[in-house]
Amino acid sequence: MPGGAGHEVTLRQIAPAAFVPPAVFAVGQGAIAPVIVISATGLGASPAMAALVVAGAGLGQIAADIPAGSLVQRFGERPTMIGAALLTVGALVGCIFANHLALFAAAIFVTGMCTAVWLLARQAYVTEVVPYRLRARAMSTLGGVFRIGLFVGPFVGSAMVAWVGLWGAYAVHIVAALIAAGILLFVGDLEIESDGPSGAAKPRASFGSVLREQRSVFATLGVGVMLVSAIRAVRQVALPLWGQELGLSAAAISLIFGISGAVDMLLFYPAGKVMDRFGRMWVAIPSMAVLGVSLILLPLVGDASWLMAIGVVMGIGNGMSSGLVMTLGADLAPPGQRPVFLGIWRVFSDGGNGAGPFVIAGVTAVATLGAGIFAMGVVGILGGAWLGYWIPRRVPPPQPQEKVVADGRPA
Numbered sequence: 430m431p432g433g434a435g436h437e438v439t440l441r442q443i444a445p446a447a448f449v450p451p452a453v454f455a456v457g458q459g460a461i462a463p464v465i466v467i468s469a470t471g472l473g474a475s476p477a478m479a480a481l482v483v484a485g486a487g488l489g490q491i492a493a494d495i496p497a498g499s500l501v502q503r504f505g506e507r508p509t510m511i512g513a514a515l516l517t518v519g520a521l522v523g524c525i526f527a528n529h530l531a532l533f534a535a536a537i538f539v540t541g542m543c544t545a546v547w548l549l550a551r552q553a554y555v556t557e558v559v560p561y562r563l564r565a566r567a568m569s570t571l572g573g574v575f576r577i578g579l580f581v582g583p584f585v586g587s588a589m590v591a592w593v594g595l596w597g598a599y600a601v602h603i604v605a606a607l608i609a610a611g612i613l614l615f616v617g618d619l620e621i622e623s624d625g626p627s628g629a630a631k632p633r634a635s636f637g638s639v640l641r642e643q644r645s646v647f648a649t650l651g652v653g654v655m656l657v658s659a660i661r662a663v664r665q666v667a668l669p670l671w672g673q674e675l676g677l678s679a680a681a682i683s684l685i686f687g688i689s690g691a692v693d694m695l696l697f698y699p700a701g702k703v704m705d706r707f708g709r710m711w712v713a714i715p716s717m718a719v720l721g722v723s724l725i726l727l728p729l730v731g732d733a734s735w736l737m738a739i740g741v742v743m744g745i746g747n748g749m750s751s752g753l754v755m756t757l758g759a760d761l762a763p764p765g766q767r768p769v770f771l772g773i774w775r776v777f778s779d780g781g782n783g784a785g786p787f788v789i790a791g792v793t794a795v796a797t798l799g800a801g802i803f804a805m806g807v808v809g810i811l812g813g814a815w816l817g818y819w820i821p822r823r824v825p826p827p828q829p830q831e832k833v834v835a836d837g838r839p840a
Contacts, residue, residue, distance in 0.1 A: 445616045450609040452574040457605030459582015464598045472530040489541025491779045497546040498772020506550040513546035514610035525596045556759040565704030569752025573697025649819045651777040656812030658781030663805045666786045689740035696748025713816040719746030721809025728799030
């Protein structure tokens, strides 16, 4: 089914290929997330070493971001994703049968690499097939369904662990990866019209050429999305750490964190709609302001009820930013260079995601936990100002000539 000019592209039309496979794949990721530490400690890891093993998945994502863009450019989105799903299955089998910590850590690293391929490939596809005025809703939906999968996964995994043991969580991810790959095999993507003249061969962009040509974009908005990702990652660390500082039980902290996450998930589609209708700044600046102020206020909290309130506010701020990073990447990615550009773009976002918690750790080591959280709150405010300055200067204007409908209704 074509998705070019003269045809009305809807979210419902692309959902089977664009949204369902990543959601299923994310259920598997969510299933193994809580048990990686348990598996690592069972293989003799100390708590600090187990945390490094968990971080290995994120490092795998960063390491694979640029190669993933090149693979997608060379082989196409679906073949690359199916190959990554099969590699994920192999890595998960390795997790189940690993009898040494190094082997287990290597397998977790590979799962992170495969995740990078999945996220980039679907982002590249949605960037190509969805018109500008529907783009933010499509990107926020893509990010939203991935978050929903990650939220559901631990419940499915815990049921399997209770039934068959720890390996059951990895089995859930194996099944999820195979189902997601099967959907890709049997559900066709929309046809995408070439950016150039009909029948023209598309030149393959190289990492070096894209980095040189787009260096000013990476130096400005690339830094901006690194700050966004860092603040969003800090939220996941700061809330439970401050709960421990207050002496709350693990159950209470988990409840507060879960409610914050639920609020976050509810906002992904409204966030995309606001970006499509009013512009990217209307989400970028408020979300960073809300997250920054909530982090600044967090060290002032002294009991569980106020921690719950701050957690809800953080969930609102994080939910407001749903799809922002992917949408900006899609806006800025040049035709013919999109997969490679998005691979570099994801290095900035994944790098920020990994760096945020380390900043808190560093400031806490020389001062206090409250000072570390406060410092990241200030970074959030500055990040919002940075985005507010550069988005109008870098993001291309809307294209009102495109005829677009969302879910069958005129945009």
